[in-house]
Amino acid sequence: MDLIQHQRMDKNFENLKVLTRTYHQFSQQRTTAINQLTAVIDQxxxxxxxxxxxxxxxxxxxxLIRYPSPKSILSxxxxxxxxxxxxxSRGSLxxxxKKYLLLxxxxxxGIATGILLEAYEHIIMVHAQHLRNIDVQLDTLSKKIHELGITIPEVxxxxxxxxxGPTLAPVLAAEIGKIEKFKSSKQLVAYCGIDPSVMQSGKFLGTKNKLTKRGSIYIRKALYMAxxxxxxxxxxxxxxxxxxxDYYQxxxxxxxxxxxxxxxxxxxxRIIYSVLKNQQPFVLITPEEQVRMYQRNMQIVA
Structure with a gap:
């Protein structure tokens, strides 16, 4: 790969990182907006x-945007x-x-037991519109991430x-960047901030080790979900x-x-490192299969 191609790939990773991080930030805003809307609706x-x-x-x-109060629904x-x-909803009549009757x-x-304030009517409309706008932006970002992701082999x-899957792969690829930066899987583990920090004092070596949590919070969240x-x-x-x-159990x-x-x-x-370093898709192999492959290889050598 020549210098221009290297620079293009670096730029692709950086663009992907900006997009995925922005998507994450909008997702957090969405969660906050849902909680705010729910709190008002409950009242x-x-x-x-x-x-x-x-x-x-x-x-x-x-x-809620069209009918933000019990009175507007009933009228x-x-x-x-x-x-x-x-x-x-694209549902049937x-x-x-049925949903109308429940509404x-x-x-x-709400008329009988709710808190009927005019301010709440406005707040409900504002929160609902805000959520709808966030969803539009998330959809746009998702499409941009997908369009860029299909041009990056690592994704x-x-x-x-x-x-x-298709949601986490762009995040991990963007946060890791070019795998050539890391000489070993151990370096990548440390970069991700998930190497255990061992508590040690004198001859005592702690067993309840915590993750160091260095590096990008985005990559740790993606790894946790994965x-x-x-x-x-x-x-x-x-x-x-x-x-x-089985390993987890x-x-x-x-x-x-x-x-x-x-x-x-x-x-x-460590699996991610191997896949990206070798530029080969992951193949699921059980420990038993690994033993059989090793035995076959030994027979061939012999």
Whole structure:
């Protein structure tokens, strides 16, 4: 790879880092906005939050922007509200009609038991509009991240590792950058801030070690999420990553769950290093398969 290509790749990683970090920041803003909206809705129409799967879903937000108070809901034409629910949710007329009845019930309860202040009506509308705007920006950022990610081989390679999907792969690729910066997996572990800090005094060596938490908080969060997915035992009996799952089960026999998860994060980083260093997709191999491969290789050598 010549100098111009190196510079282009560096720029791609930096662009990806800006995009993924901004996405994370907007996601945090979204969580705050949801909590703020929920707090006000609980004062005005406590049962509204139970009507839809989420108070922040598109249909819920559109209703709250258009009808931000119990009174405005009750005075709105039935056909108009049902049509809004149907079109926004892309559900059936029957679905929209059922939701409308629940909405009326919630509004009536709000009139009877809620705190009816004009200020709340304005605040509900403001929070709902703010959430809708955040969702638009998150969608735009997500598309930009995807468009850039498909041009970066490291993003595609990382997605071959169970637990690392299309959301986490761009974050990890952006935060790590070019793998050539690291001479060993140990250096990458330290860079990620997940190498254990050992408490030592005289001849005493602590066993309850904490992660050093150096480096980027974004990469640690991504690794934490990847680790929780990797150790998942799915309801249908399948495993996201059977080898990692078994490793985790072994670790929790002697460690607290938080420490065991830290060990999984450490192991994932070593896998990430190997995949990026060798520029080869991850292949899941059990310990038993590794032994058989070793024995076959020894027979070939002999």
């Amino acid at each position: 005005v129409m406590p049962s509204f939050a139970n009507i839809f799967k989420s108070i922040s879903c598109k249909t819920s937000l559109e209703l 709105a034409p039935e056909k108009e509200v049902i049509e809004l629910i149907k079109n926004t 029957e679905y929209a009609s 009326l019930e919630s509004a009536r309860e 595609q390679l990382l997605q071959s590792i169970p637990g690392i 680790a929780t997915v990797a150790i998942r035992h799915n309801p249908n009996g399948s495993y996201s990553n059977k080898v990692i799952y 072994k670790k929790i026999q002697s460690k607290a769950k938080k420490q065991a998860l830290g060990a999984i994060m450490n192991k994932l980083v």
